[in-house]
Amino acid sequence: MLTLENTRVEMEGFALAADLTLAPRGITAVIGPSGAGKSTLLNLIAGFTPPTRGRLLWDGAEITAAPPAERPVAMIFQDNNLFPHLSAADNAALALTHRRPNANDRARVAAALARVGLAGLEGRKPGQISGGQQSRVALARVLLQRKPLILLDEPFAALGPALRADMLGAVREVAAEIGAGVLMVTHDARDAERADQVITVIDGRATPPRPAAELFADPPPELAAYLGDHG
Numbered sequence: 001m002l003t004l005e006n007t008r009v010e011m012e013g014f015a016l017a018a019d020l021t022l023a024p025r026g027i028t029a030v031i032g033p034s035g036a037g038k039s040t041l042l043n044l045i046a047g048f049t050p051p052t053r054g055r056l057l058w059d060g061a062e063i064t065a066a067p068p069a070e071r072p073v074a075m076i077f078q079d080n081n082l083f084p085h086l087s088a089a090d091n092a093a094l095a096l097t098h099r100r101p102n103a104n105d106r107a108r109v110a111a112a113l114a115r116v117g118l119a120g121l122e123g124r125k126p127g128q129i130s131g132g133q134q135s136r137v138a139l140a141r142v143l144l145q146r147k148p149l150i151l152l153d154e155p156f157a158a159l160g161p162a163l164r165a166d167m168l169g170a171v172r173e174v175a176a177e178i179g180a181g182v183l184m185v186t187h188d189a190r191d192a193e194r195a196d197q198v199i200t201v202i203d204g205r206a207t208p209p210r211p212a213a214e215l216f217a218d219p220p221p222e223l224a225a226y227l228g229d230h231g
């Protein structure tokens, strides 16, 4: 259970406020207008942006000052965050940062890459595989990290619609396999409607998650205005 207790992030000319609890089960979509603070919310949770006020808690234990690697979250970035000079296997093995990979680690990496459909491509560098395959390497890394919450910031935006749907399906499967929840920023209202619950970020304020069906049946006026432009 993730709690953002009265948190606030302040940057030059912008502030985000969040006071909410997230039970990491299923898919939670984060929606809202451009510049409203969605990425800022994810960066706050991941530990890349410190709050200027408030506390973050995981199952009641404070993680406000915990570095990203020590948080219960794994993040897939828009660009997949792969190192161009490392092979698919070495990029995936970065999930096991605490030591040099031994034979057992290499076997786990190979199994994770096979699980996401990349068997046989372990030795390829990012420049030698397709965009969809690069996303799968990032997903293999998440699989190896086995964190209870997976953060996705507008994932797979560079992929075509069919491939993107494929990848979102693969994320669901991986999340279910490791018992993780998914928190996903999206600009696609259909993704949000298909999610289990939705956090809206409007004018620098993040709402507590609400069941998607309930929210879309009767959206508050600010959300209705946003959906009117994007629906």
Ligand SMILES: Nc1ncnc2c1ncn2[C@@H]1O[C@H](COP(=O)(O)OP(=O)(O)OP(=O)(O)O)[C@@H](O)[C@H]1O
Binding pocket: 011, 012, 014, 032, 033, 034, 035, 036, 037, 038, 039, 040, 041, 201
């Ligand atoms: N490092 C920073 N320093 C100062 N302001 C920033 C910084 N990063 C983002 N901002 C500003 O904070 C606000 C929120 O940005 P954020 O990226 O969280 O929005 P977003 O909802 O994710 O937008 P988009 O949908 O366009 O990606 C914007 O006004 C942005 O210009």
